[in-house]
Amino acid sequence: MKRKAPLAVALLHYPTKDRAGDLVATNITNFDIHDIARACRVYGIDRYYIVHPTKEQLMFVERVLDHWNVGEGSKFNPMRKTALRDVRTAENLQAAMKDWGHENARVVVTSARSLEGQERFSFQSFREVLETENQPYFLVFGTGFGLTQDFMKTCYGVLEPIKGASTDDYRHLSVRSAVSICLDRLLGS
Template sequence: MSEHVYVPRMAVGLVHYPVRDRMQKTVSTNITNFDIHDIARACQVYGVEKYYIIHPMQEQLMFVERVLDHWRVGQGSKFNPMRKTALGSVRTASSVEAAMADWNQPDGITIATTARVEWAKRKYQFSELRHEMHVEKKPVFMLFGTGFGMTKELIGSCSGVLESIRGAPPQDYRHLSVRSAVSICLDRVMGPW
């Protein structure tokens, strides 16, 4: 007899616009090959339904589609079938709104990840979000910013902000790569512990 394990419904969005630069100006950032592959692999490990790469520029989205084509149907699909599997959940979107419309979970909650928790409507501890996902069975769309993080307006439009990942004392260094941050957050809210 097999035991059914509930897997919470989750999507991840990697936001390249609107994000901030070091001078706090709103900019767009370039998509990197590493972010496509590494975040897709983390999403596959933790059962994330869809991983959206969000950028308003068609050229950047076309770059993602070329990479995906290589690994899904091109030579890469024969060379590394595991990579093909991991990239199956990747989608592109021109905006956060377009990604959310595609995922189509109107009763879900949208969570921003940021060190700027003062911009939040609500602050979630990892344990609180995990409870909402696993016990209350709420779908979650989790957004991760690039550059120096998402804009105040985007963060304020989300249902809430997840507590930031703290570094070891005494420095409490908080400038992880987005790939590392995604992996840590997914393990804390989706991991089987």
């Protein structure tokens, strides 16, 4: 697939919900830094942003990135350094968009739940948009028990949920798995 549209990925840790549906900021995990960065690198994503409102969590990410980009990790595993080169942090999505240089990017959110009243993209229709438009897009993934409805309503559109083959419609994937599946469906050969 030949993508024309600039495309970045963001992993939002706020505004998210917990198991009870309450508004929370989830913790950043080391696996999400590495594994999503590797998937983004494989599929040619312009930037991968880890978005969290607290400086302590963002400092954790920066320490991990420093270890692999300039520290001992850069000598130990050069492939990891390559995968992490386009990872950035931001306190919110607007700061990420500004850093990327595309403050007018259209935000497409992912969700295991269906939402009414928004532009809805199938994987095929969004793939076609990425192949034909020059408009920048930000593909946003949530953590915890998903992004809040209020946040998702502010986005340009929603990508269809991933549906597997379980008989009971089980869809609680790790975000790392969801990112990889989505990127492959949108950008894979």
